[in-house]
Amino acid sequence: MEAFDHIVPEIARAEMRLPDVPEGAGVPPGRYLIREYYCTESECDCRRVVVTLTPFDEKGAPVAASLNFGWERQKFYKKWSRVPDAWGPCRA
Numbered sequence: 001m002e003a004f005d006h007i008v009p010e011i012a013r014a015e016m017r018l019p020d021v022p023e024g025a026g027v028p029p030g031r032y033l034i035r036e037y038y039c040t041e042s043e044c045d046c047r048r049v050v051v052t053l054t055p056f057d058e059k060g061a062p063v064a065a066s067l068n069f070g071w072e073r074q075k076f077y078k079k080w081s082r083v084p085d086a087w088g089p090c091r092a
């Protein structure tokens with residue numbers, strides 16, 4: 001996975017968002033940096049993105065939350081992975 005801001009830094013800079021997360025959202029409240037990571041392996045066709053939230057004001061802070069999202073229909077990921085958690089519907 002490669003960071004979108006490494007692939008196309010100009011676009012990433014223009015689209016950068018720094019949301020202020022309120023209390024009770026599942027991560028400590030504060031300002032976060034959102035980053036997107038895409039698979040750039042030439043033989044891979046996983047069609048997914050990983051989105052991470054990292055505290056913006058803490059240098060070297062670990063990722064506080066991550067989301068793995070595939071934009072294809074469920075049957076695409078069912079063929080791609082035999083692990084139901086990798087392609088099953090979201091459970092909130």
Ligand SMILES: [Zn+2]
Binds near residue numbers: 044045047
């Ligand atoms: Zn891939």
